[in-house]
Structures are given as structure tokens and as C-alpha cells.
Amino acid sequence: MNQQIAGIPRLIGSVPLPPTSLSTHFPTSVSSTMILSPLHDRAFFICKELLMTERTYKKDIEVVADNFRRELMLIINEQNDTYLDQDEQQQQQQQQKNLEKDSLINLSDLLFTCLVPIYNFHVHFLRQLEQRISIWENRSIPGNEYGNGETTHQHIGDIIANLVEILPTYESYIESYDRLLSELEYVLKYNRRFDLVYKEFESQKFCYLSFISFLLKPLQRLLHYEYLLEKLLKYYRQNNNDMDYQDCYGIYIKIQDHIENFTESLTSLLNRQKLIELQRDLIGVDNLSILHDRQFIREGCLQKLSRKGYQQRMFFLFSDVLLYCARSSSPILQFKLHGELPLKLMTVEDSDERVKIPNSISIYTGTRSLLVAANSETEKNKWLNDLISGIENINSTSDEQHKNQYTSTLKSNASSENLDYSVVGTVEEEKIHQIEPSCIQHRANTTMHVCWHRNLSVSMNDHRQSIKNQLSGYLLRKFKNSNGWQKLWVVFTNFCLFFYKTYQDDFPLASLPLLGYRSSLPSETDGVNKDFVFKLQFKNHVYFFRAESQYAFDRWMEVVSSTTISSTNPTSD
Known part of the structure; x- marks a missing residue:
């Protein structure tokens, strides 16, 4: 049974009010201060999370529906010129340009037919949320309390129910998502001009995630709506x-139906x-992606034993092959393939005892072995x-096509480390040198x-869980050896915290x-005697974050713990 949240301080931290709001009791916008009142009920905090995350979602969709749309339209318009009296070679070049233009137009349709209406809807939806929750929050300002100290309540279900208008567009977007990925992959591979513009776009500061991550945001948002509506109901x-319950229940059922359609x-x-x-x-x-039944399983760093000693390598495990790579010398953060080992020929063993090397694994495939x-x-x-499970899966299938699904993923027919690197990867590295410095990731x-x-x-399971954990809001941050707290707008997504001065940035x-950080409550030796504080630590890097309420603290701990190592008793790193 949920109980009323009590004991919420009136002021968290010594954050000055904006100059424009010094002469009035009312904040200039929702959460422009970090003043909260215990008069608010739990519904207020749930709806405030809806608002905070809606701000981030609107900006994320804007990256594609507005910023990228302008870039793509410029490329398409560049290819509008046609020429008369062309010779045969020029005609062939023009035909190629026409094919490229057609593929760009098709990509544009798949991208923007749904995303632009979704973006336009959420611009208006966010404005409605801002206005309604601002009224709700202002009731906690001294002199504005209703009901002699009773918890304040604001009708919100009517606004949330408006989501029903845009759900058919979400459904269309989800249905076309696989075709969108196919078209994007095709254009990136065969349209050099688009590939360069795409890389340059990803290098812009506002594109803080990979471009393809933004395309998944509408699906993630439906999952978050379901989560918040379930708590509200x-x-x-x-x-x-009853009034808000009925409004929210109707849209909750419809969102659940849409989620069921794409869950599988x-x-x-x-x-x-x-x-x-x-x-x-x-x-x-x-x-790598030519086989639709190839499944990504795990990526990570391991030390590979060689004649030169231990070498740091990135390993990528798929349902049919294990790849290992070294960091490329190019300015772009990429990795060069050094070897590939098919799972259908593989055996593995825990070799700690046999070779007396801690945390070691021996990998055998055919006549080759790897430690x-x-x-x-x-x-x-x-x-x-994961290796044992992948080997068992590929060897237990009765489907001969699956059993022999592995095909060489290298550009040449060579395999393992006996590669001629003057040949392998040459095309990619030539492209790198032609990229402008501003395009470097x-x-x-x-x-x-x-x-x-x-x-x-x-x-892959970590990635599946991460799409369910998104959060935005104001936090106060303090470093280990600092005294003051800095107020920041913080976004958690894709295993990472992103810091902004305000949500408008x-x-x-x-x-x-x-990844690799440990999350916990501050210990007595930390000397942080404040409410709603959590601690993040990786080796000697220590941060403290302070939320504005018990609800916000619980939510931040919930999403952060999904990525970090949670502990109540700090351990040595």
C-alpha cells in the first residue's frame, strides 16, 4: 500500500533563483527551482517524471525529424539537376544518380512520413504538460496551498488521453521499422555522398548518441508510457x-496493445x-549483417596471449562466429579485424588450473587455439x-542451413591473423582519410x-534491458573533494549519464x-549528510548526486542500478 511521502525538504542545495523570478512567488517554469512541498501526492511525482522525460524525448525526435531532415533534403535537391545532349558515359552516370536519388527519396519517406507527425504532436503535447504541471507545482508555493494542508491534486488524465490521437502513427512507424533499417543500410553502403553526410551529422554535438539509436526512441517511449501509466493507475x-483512472486506463490499454504487437x-x-x-x-x-539469422551475443575486452605477451583485443561473439579486433590507428574510433573463429568448430574450457593464469579461457577451433x-x-x-551456450545452439540445430550458416566475414578469403592488412580494410581506410576533420566521431x-x-x-540481454531504463531530470552533483553542489539537467540513456546546464540546451x-561503476549510498566517511543522495564510484573517481524528492531518488537509483554494480558495502576496486 502506497503511503504519502513525508519529510521532503523545502530547499535542496543553495541554488539561486533566476533573476527574473526574485520578485514573485512563482517559478519561471516547472522545476526552475528545486523547491518541493510535502503537500504533493505521488501522482504529482509520477506526472513530473512524465514531463521531464517528455522534454528529452521531444529533443531526441527533433534530431531526426528536423535536423537530419534538412540535411537529407539538401542531398536530394543536389541530385535534381538533369542534363541534355549527354554521351553514353554521362547517361550511365545520370542513371546511377537517378537510382541514388530514388533510394534517398524512399529512405526519406520511411523516415519522415511517421516521424514528422510524431514530432509535431509531441511539441504540442509537451506544451500542454508544461502548463498543467506548472499549475500543479505552483500550488505548493507559500500562500497558494489548497485545503488547509491537504495534499494537492490536479486533473491530468484528459491530457494523457490525447496520446490516442498519435498511436496509429506509432503503429505505422513500428510496422515499417525493419524496412527503414534495410533502406538505411543500403544507402549507407552504396551512396558515398550520403555516407559522408551521415558521418558528419553523427559528429555534431547535438547528435549525442549514434544516429540509429534515435530511430528507436519512439518504441522506447511507448514502453516508458506503459510503465508510468501503470504506476498512475x-x-x-x-x-x-475515478476520473483520472478512467482517462488513463483507456490509453494504457491501447498502448499495451501496441507494445504486444512489437514485443516479439x-x-x-x-x-x-x-x-x-x-x-x-x-x-x-x-x-556482418547480411545474414538476418545471425544473432549478436556479447562484445567486450579480453587479453589475448601471443608470442609477444598479452595483447588487448576487442571480442565480438555472434551466434555463428567469434571475431577479435585491435584498435585502429585511424582518428575515427574503430577496430580492425584480426581474426575470426567459427562456433561450429569450436570447443572452450576454463583453463585457470591448467595454465595457472587467473580468469583464463582456452578456445580451440580446428587446428588453432587461443588463450x-x-x-x-x-x-x-x-x-x-555465452560461448558454451552459443556452441551448443549451433551444433544442436537440425536445420542444415543454420548449421552451416557461417560464411567468412572478411573482405578477403583469408582468416585468423594470417591476413594481409595491406588488402583487408583498405577501402574503409581510404574513406577515412577523405573525411573532413569535423566528421571525426x-x-x-x-x-x-x-x-x-x-x-x-x-x-545483447544488457542492451534489451537498457531500452527500458530512461530517465531525465535535475540533479545536484558534487565531486569527492569539493564542497559545493552544482545543479545540472541529467539524462540517463544507453548506459550513460549526459549532463546539461538546463533542459533547453x-x-x-x-x-x-x-559501465563498471559501483552505485551505493554514501558512507559515514564520505561526510555527505544530506537527504536523497546516491554515490557513484569507479576506482578513484567518485561522484555524489542529490535528487529533489524521495520519489526522484528511488527512480534514479532504480535506473542507475540497472547499469552499475550495486552494493551497500563499498569494496575496493
């Missing part, structure tokens, strides 16, 4: 709020998306279990690169990948 039912295909879509991203980041790999070591027993067991917070730097791994000031 529970509260309304327990408190006999969600794993397949995530897998397809991951393969396309890896295809672009791995040099020497040409047909690798993880940075911890936990990481070793993750790899060992600026993000170092992708899972691949975080795993590389922190000697960790991430599985177009790009993050900084980011903090959380």
Missing part, C-alpha cells in the same frame, strides 16, 4: 480517483540495429557461459569503447558512461 485506484520483434530489431552499427565500426568486415584472460572471474564466467561513450577502456563486456556539456 495503481495510485488512482488506491485513492478512488523487438529483439530482432535490436539485433539488426546492433549489426548495422558494428558493420560501420569494424574495419575488414564486409557482410584469453578476462579482468575478473565475473567477466570470465560471462564469456564462458567525437563520442567515446559507446559500449564498444567503454568496454575497451574499462576491460568489460556487454551482452541543445547538446550535453559532458557525459559519464556508467
